[in-house]
Amino acid sequence: AILMGVVGASMSTASGGLLAISSVISRNLMQRIIRRRWMGKENWSDSKLLVVTRIAIIPMIVAGTLLGYFVPAPGIYLILAFDIVFAGAFAPLTFGLFWKKANMPAAMASLIIGSAIRLIFFFTMPEEWAGLDTMIPPIIAFIVFIVVALATQNKYPGKARHDVRDYVPPEEDVIAGEDLKHFKDGSESMPGEMNSSSPSGPDEDIANRRAL
Incomplete structure (x- = not known):
């Protein structure tokens, strides 16, 4: 019974993660950016968007299966996943809440660079330096955020205040x-x-x- 509970929890977590990734790829990336912004076309219908989302799940399943088969280290991957999120998201979240000059280019730059550096450190950092690979990337992301935000203020000015809106969209x-x-x-x-x-x-x- 305990083993079945562990298997069930693992399957639930995996399905939730796959659905989240495929939804971001299909709706945020393919529909909003590629199809609507770059191509100038209308949004997909609900049924077409569902099909695209299901197709986007397939490469994620294949990649996860191959990675787990050839490098079976789930505990290390779990730590790495949280470290990548920490390195990429900590600076945008912090500055977005407390700094009026925070803007979109700075958030994107710090997110990409912080996450990429953490992933590079995973393969290159010596074991005797364990811990630094977790702490250094978010510090670099902080610096990148500040530099990019100040360099792009003329084109992408930050907002001095954040409105709270009581609105539930349709x-x-x-x-x-x-x-x-x-x-x-x-x-x-x-x-x-x-x-x-x-x-x-x-x-x-x-x-x-x-x-x-």
Whole structure:
């Protein structure tokens, strides 16, 4: 019974991870960036997006199976996975909350460089230096974030404040990746809210939102 519980938990974790990765690839990368932004085409239908998501799972399964078969070290991979997330995400999350000059290029640069350095250290760092391979990449990512943010302020200025918006986007907007994307600052009224300077109601606000 204990063994079956371990197997069940492992399968649940693996399926959740595969679904998350394939969803990011299909919706965020292929639909929002490649298809809509670069190619200028409309979003896929729900059924087509589901098919693309399922296809994107296949290379992830193959890569994970081959890696686990030829290098069976799940404990080390687990530590490496958390270290990569820590190295890549710590600087963007910290500066995004507390620094008004934080911007998108700095976040992308620190995320990519921090994660890549941690992965390189996994193969090159001597065993006697164990621990440094975890601490050095986020420090480098911090430096990269600051340098890139300051160098790109003219083109990508950071926001001095962060608005808190009480808004739940419609389901179709979430699927299409449209949630809150077109609202640039706090001066714009949210869909579903009454605008004191406009006689339009919630239904008209939502219609205007989807028309953007």
